[in-house]
Amino acid sequence: MVKTLAVIGIGLIGGSFARALRAVGSVEHIIGIDTDPVNLAQALALKVIDQSAASLAEGVAQADLVFIAVPVHSISTVVAAIAPFLKPGAVVTDGGSVKDEVVKACEPLMPAGTSFVGGHPIAGTEHSGVAASFAELFTDRRCILTPTSATDSGALKLVSDLWGAAGSRVEYMDTLSHDRVFAAVSHLPHMVAFSLVHAVNRSAEEEENILAFSAGGFRDFTRIASSDPVMWRDIALMNRSALLDMFDRYTLEFTALRERVAAGDAEWLEEFFTTSKRLRDSIATR
Amino acid sequence: MVKTLAVIGIGLIGGSFARALRAVGSVEHIIGIDTDPVNLAQALALKVIDQSAASLAEGVAQADLVFIAVPVHSISTVVAAIAPFLKPGAVVTDGGSVKDEVVKACEPLMPAGTSFVGGHPIAGTEHSGVAASFAELFTDRRCILTPTSATDSGALKLVSDLWGAAGSRVEYMDTLSHDRVFAAVSHLPHMVAFSLVHAVNRSAEEEENILAFSAGGFRDFTRIASSDPVMWRDIALMNRSALLDMFDRYTLEFTALRERVAAGDAEWLEEFFTTSKRLRDSIATR
Structure with a gap:
């Protein structure tokens, strides 16, 4: 379904998303990016990702889909940093638990020909880090997507299909x-x-x-x-x-x-x- | 330790206290009193009590210890009703979860030669009624006794020993x-x-x-x-x-x-x- 996935913040949520899509064969190649080098090395060792990237620019350059699973306060900063390096047609989505401010901040940062889709998977455990991630985290859990009038319908369908493949029940809500x-x-x-x-x-x-x-x-x-x-x-x-x-x-x-x-x-x-x-x-x- | 125990309100707390003391042989004879005749008949059928009493007066007349396990608002009303019928030396205690107002209301109602000891067993389940009672309810749970300057030391020791026999860790606190x-x-x-x-x-x-x-x-x-x-x-x-x-x-x-x-x-x-x-x-x- 997706050739290359880049996951920025390869912890519990990012790692579980990667594992879930890998398990159902919905992704060919997974690139991981993380500010914590120990966690990133562990993601590689655990084969949660196929490749680690040293920079955001390098990590997203080949990605068809970018999943941002960093603290909600940093999501727009990450989008601003990766925007110049996205390839045409790339879709960017996030997993933040606040949506209006995040989506309003991110949408204007996206270059023409790329798309942002706001998302919030309702799942988690009391643990964190890639070692705590598992493919079934999202099974039968809801994932809310928050499209706006600016959201590309093809991008929305892709993100929705991927969360469905990861086991989630996808619902739509305005921000x-x-x-x-x-x-x-x-x-x-x-x-x-x-x-x-x-x-x-x-x-x-x-x-x-x-x-x-x-x-x-x-x-x-x-x-x-x-x-x-x-x-x-x-x-x-x-x-x-x-x-x-x-x-x-x-x-x-x-x-x-x-x-x-x-x-x-x-x-x-x-x-x-x-x-x-x-x-x-x-x-x-x- | 006690010859005759009367339990007023033979539900989860009252029934469990009776069962616990019976199990360790700390009581010879148990009389039950309850406003719900079905619950009272059940207490008798389950052998939680040896005898049911038709009235408060009849129920407490032979009792060495009276345990009042009714809603906290009714405790002083019950004490007022039984006071004239208590035998000399009788000890009355309760299981209410509020203590100052209860103890202040009950102490002056007690006839000379009888004693009141305020108590609060920290135990319970989401069920109620004698059918839900069990002997281990108080095992390793705290029971707070709230003696005042008016409390008879022998009566306090008896109530404390009985809660200890029922499995509780007894602690003392002012009301x-x-x-x-x-x-x-x-x-x-x-x-x-x-x-x-x-x-x-x-x-x-x-x-x-x-x-x-x-x-x-x-x-x-x-x-x-x-x-x-x-x-x-x-x-x-x-x-x-x-x-x-x-x-x-x-x-x-x-x-x-x-x-x-x-x-x-x-x-x-x-x-x-x-x-x-x-x-x-x-x-x-x-």
Whole structure:
């Protein structure tokens, strides 16, 4: 399906994409590019890639498809750096978890005759690096593509077909809709968990028993507060607008709840908690 | 260790306490009392209890120890109802997850020559009723006892020894300290999760894709929002003071985070998330 694939950032996501396409025979030759020489050498040793490239320019020169799997903050910088070296007809796609700012920044950087397609595979593990990658990471997981009016239909079909070949269920969403969805179901919950850990730690400074009792349900509930700080810094900054909107929606609910607890409003509280349970249980069965 | 035990509310907690003490031979005779006749008949059929009592008065008349395992809001009502019928020297203890208001309400109700000991076994499953009870529920789980200056030392030793016999690690805490600890590590996280479900549901009214994508990490994170609404109504009301304090501590952190996201303060955000991760990971290894 693709003769030469270049993967920039050959870690968990980039490495798994390469492995998945290789496994189904959708690619002939894979070139890897990575800022970490140890990781890059490992990708070669593991035969995840056929060839490593010393520079972005060299890496993308022969590529029919370029997959950018670097931190979301660096995607447009990478696109700016590779743009002059892309061959005519080349398609560039990414795996960033914020889409509007990324796609808006990347599209104007693309030379005539090349195409950019925004993407976000909904998959991951708590591990990172090429050694953690595996061909089945995307199996039955969703991959969202975010075409715009500027997106070439042939390029979109190619990227869609490749994610399908990698095992994903491909869905299309506009960039702003994507960012609102993930602000709600992922980015806000992370902000809540990060804040909760800080608040409980502050109270533990006055009440030493708190830390001793935080090893139970609290530890499970705040598992996502253990996520990579730099990744979440970048997501918070790059999906700022949709995230601030969710901050405010959440604050409305939380403030209302605080007021009703303070007022001792038993009826309101039972109704609020009952609705929470019903909504959450309906999510669980979808 | 105890001749006759009366368990009021013979569900998951009450039933498991009875089974655990029976299994280690710490009790001779167990009387069960429950507002649900079907559950009570089942307790008898399962031999969790030796005898069912038709009334609180009849149930406690011969008891050396009374264990009250009813919803936290009803504990003092039960104590008021049984007080006139307790035999001299009887010890009454409870399993409620809020302690200051419960203990303050119950202690003055106890007749001279009887004793009340506040308790909170840190154990449970998502099931309820006597059919879900099992003797190992408390094995290696903590049980907090909250003695006051009014607590009889012999009564405290008896209750402590019985929880130890049931497999628990017994710890002592004053009632206010207990309530502050659980406001932080349990009650606040539940309030946060309940609010989060409401906020995401509101945003889903405008962005239909949100529900379709809430089946992943969001579902796991909000699992505790599926807890019993009536139980949480009562906890919110009965631990109001400590809970409101935690609401305010959390709001300080969350508001500061919102401001730094709005300001695009990358350095502050990275520091905040890094601290969250460090704090949460240090909890995990305790």
